[in-house]
Amino acid sequence: xxxxxxxxxxxxxxxxxxxxxxxxxxxxxxxxxxxxxxxxxxxxxxxxxxxxxxxxxxxxxxxxxxxxxxxxxxxxxxxxxxxxxxxxxxxxxxxxxxxxxxxxxxxxxxxxxxxxxxxxxxxxxxxxxxxxxxxxxxxxxxxxxxxxxxxxxxxxxxxxxxxxxxxxxxxxxxxxxxxxxxxxxxxxxxxxxxxxxxxxxxxxxxxxxxxxxxxxxxxxxxxxxxxxxxxxxxxxxxxxxxxxxxxxxxxxxxxxxxxxxxxxxxxxxxxxxxxxxxxxxxxxxxxxxxxxxxxxxxxxxxxxxxxxxxxxxxxxxxxxxxxxxxxxxxxxxxxxxxxxxxxxxxxxxxxxxxxxxxxxxxxxxxxxxxxxxxxxxxxxxxxxxxxxxxxxx
Ligand SMILES: Cc1ncc(COP(=O)(O)O)c(C=O)c1O
Numbered sequence: 532x533x534x535x536x537x538x539x540x541x542x543x544x545x546x547x548x549x550x551x552x553x554x555x556x557x558x559x560x561x562x563x564x565x566x567x568x569x570x571x572x573x574x575x576x577x578x579x580x581x582x583x584x585x586x587x588x589x590x591x592x593x594x595x596x597x598x599x600x601x602x603x604x605x606x607x608x609x610x611x612x613x614x615x616x617x618x619x620x621x622x623x624x625x626x627x628x629x630x631x632x633x634x635x636x637x638x639x640x641x642x643x644x645x646x647x648x649x650x651x652x653x654x655x656x657x658x659x660x661x662x663x664x665x666x667x668x669x670x671x672x673x674x675x676x677x678x679x680x681x682x683x684x685x686x687x688x689x690x691x692x693x694x695x696x697x698x699x700x701x702x703x704x705x706x707x708x709x710x711x712x713x714x715x716x717x718x719x720x721x722x723x724x725x726x727x728x729x730x731x732x733x734x735x736x737x738x739x740x741x742x743x744x745x746x747x748x749x750x751x752x753x754x755x756x757x758x759x760x761x762x763x764x765x766x767x768x769x770x771x772x773x774x775x776x777x778x779x780x781x782x783x784x785x786x787x788x789x790x791x792x793x794x795x796x797x798x799x800x801x802x803x804x805x806x807x808x809x810x811x812x813x814x815x816x817x818x819x820x821x822x823x824x825x826x827x828x829x830x831x832x833x834x835x836x837x838x839x840x841x842x843x844x845x846x847x848x849x850x851x852x853x854x855x856x857x858x859x860x861x862x863x864x865x866x867x868x869x870x871x872x873x874x875x876x877x878x879x880x881x882x883x884x885x886x887x888x889x890x891x892x893x894x895x896x897x898x899x900x901x902x903x904x905x906x907x908x909x910x911x912x913x914x915x916x917x918x919x920x921x922x923x924x
Contacts, residue, residue: 534829534832534833534836535828535829535832536829537825537826537829537907538821538822538825538826538829539822540822540906541814541815541818541819541822541903544814544903544904545903545904545906547566547567547568547810547814547903547904548564548565548566548567548904549567549570550564550904553883554879554883554884554885555882555883555884555885555905555909555912555913556885556902556904556905557830557884557885557886557899557900557905557909557910557913558885558886558887558898558899558900559752559753559854559900559901559902559905560701560729560752560753560854560855560887560898560900561752561885561887562751562752562758563749563751563752563753563755563756563758564755564902564904565751565755565756565757565758565807566755566807566810568806568809568810569755569756569757569803569806569807569810570757572803572806573757573799573800573802573803573806576799576802576803577797577799580797580799588795592798593788593792595802596616596791596798596801596802599616599801599802599804599805600614600615600616600762600787600791600801602804602805602808603616603731603750603754603760603762603804603805603808604738604762604764606731606754606808607731607736607737607738607748607762607764608736608737608738608739608740609738609739609746609762609764610738610739610764613764613765613766613767613770613786613787614762614763614764614765614787615762615763615764615765615773615786615787615790615791616760616761616762616763616787616790616791616801617747617761617762617763617790617791618759618760618761618793618796619749619751619758619759619761620646620649620726620727620728620747620748620749620761621648621649621652622761622776623745623747623761623762623763624649624652624653624695624724624726624747625652625656625776626763626773626774626775626776626790627693627724627745627747627763627773628652628653628656628693629656629774629776630769630772630773630774631656631692631693632772633656633657633659633660633662633692634660634661634662635660635661635662636661636662636690637657637660637662637663637690637691637692638657638662638663638664638665638687638690638691638692639653639656639657639662639663639664639665639691639692639693639694639695640664640665640666640667640682640685640686640691640693640694640695640721641653641664641665641666641667641694641695641696642666642667642668642669642682642695642696642697642700642707643666643667643668643669643891643892644669644697644700644701644702644703644705644707644891645666645695645697645700645726646697646700646701646702646726646728647701647868649695649726650664650666653695662692665685667681667682667685668681669681669682669707671703671705671846671892672846672847675707675708675711675849678707678708678712679708679711679712679715682694682696682712682715682716683715683716683718683719686716686719686721688719688720688721689720691719691721692721692722693721693722693723693724694712694716694721694722694723694724695723695724695726696709696712696723696724696725696726697725697726697727697728698725698726698727698729698730698734698736698741698748699727699728699729699730699733699734699848699853699855701728701729701887701889701898702857702889702890702891702896702898703846703857703889703891703896704846704848704853704855704856704857704898705846705848705849706734706848706849706850706852706853707849709723709725709727709741709743710740710741710742713725713741713742713743713744714742717742722744722745722769723743723744723745724743724744724745724746724747725741725743725745725746725747726747727741727746727747727748728747728748728749728752728761729748729749729752729753729855730748730753731748731749731750731752731753731754731762732750732752732753732754732755732807732808732811733752733753733820733823733852733853733854734820734852734853735820735852738764742766743764743766744765744766744768744769745763745764745765745766745769746763746764747761747762747763747764748761748762749761750762750804750807751800753854754804754807754808754811755807755808755810755811756800756803756804756807756808757799757800757803757804757807758800759797759800759801760800760801760804760807763790765786770785770786770787771785771786773786773790774789775789775790775793777793777794779792779793779794780792780794814903819903820852820854822901822903823854823900823901823902823903824851824852824853824854824901825901826854826901826902826905826907826910827853827854827855827856827899827900827901828856828901829901829907829910830856830899830901830905830907830909830910830913831845831856831857831858831899832845833907833910833911833914834858834897834899834910834913834914834917835858836914837914837915837917837918838858838860838861838917838918838921840858840859844859845858845859846859854900854901854902855898855899855900855901856898856899857896857897857898857899858896858897858898858899859894859895859896860874860888860894860895860896860897860921861921862894864895864921865888865889865890865895865896866890866893866894866895867890868890870890870895871888871889871890871895872888874888874895875887875888877920878913878917878920881916881920882912882913882916882917882920884909884912884913886898886899886913887900899913
């Protein structure tokens, strides 16, 4: 069966990026891509910093950071007073885990759709505290109500000190019903950390409505911010208990200043992040989202067809707006982390195409993203060459 027609391109959008035109960049979800205008805005801030470092750091920086924080929080409909800027989602997760004060006998529950580094972070914090980490298995195609039922049944009130759940998962590109999960966990008195690394910019979101205890998302993926820009949104009762990983001068200033001031760092990515949102708004937020979602779906279908995967076997993200789609790889391919990385590198080297490959649930999965700089021809080229590459094991 042939794929539905691809979306119309957004004219001129590719020219906003400095990406190597000799490569197909089909993995925006990994590290994003910073538009040239945002790069320039950050460079201007760096020029200012280097013209007078003392003035830049010690006079007005806190206000400028607060201004950027309010701007980003408003975009996400998050309480600006409950929002702290952090360097990335991994840091936000680590901040939350070490602020819990886990004790022997406690447990942290997560799902098998979680991001690898987050799973490692949970495991280390539990090991240090003598707590346990339990991973619940959620079938890729489970309807939302079933997902909520599985997670609810997996909680042990009194023992489960945190449930960690992805809003959009990395290896499986699945949208999870985080508001319903949070509500169910609250009935059992279990706090929830939502890993929303992919959400800012990709999906319309009201962080208030998700109502999680902790919500962390990257602006440097889908919101076109410079790398090193993420928000950690913390519910009221937790704010004063949320401790930075590194104690610095603002330690006594409370939330969020004590999290945000992390000694001598380059804070220009945070200050330039609103320019990323400006770029997104200029292109048209709805237009970008509709384009990216449709292009990822198109890519999934053409690559899936080329690999002989029936359309019914191509996972649906479970909701609208997800600009990433996965394609199952043939049996036995990329079934370990190392094998998945090796295949990703082989595709990059031989086909000049950047994709994500993950080992999940005993199978290898190829993840394709859609972004304004991508064209249907890039997925078609991958589809034309991938079967032969995979056949050369
Ligand atoms: C679901 C998820 N969580 C966390 C991360 C980590 O993001 P960062 O490297 O910015 O900390 C990623 C990165 O791809 C992710 O996909």
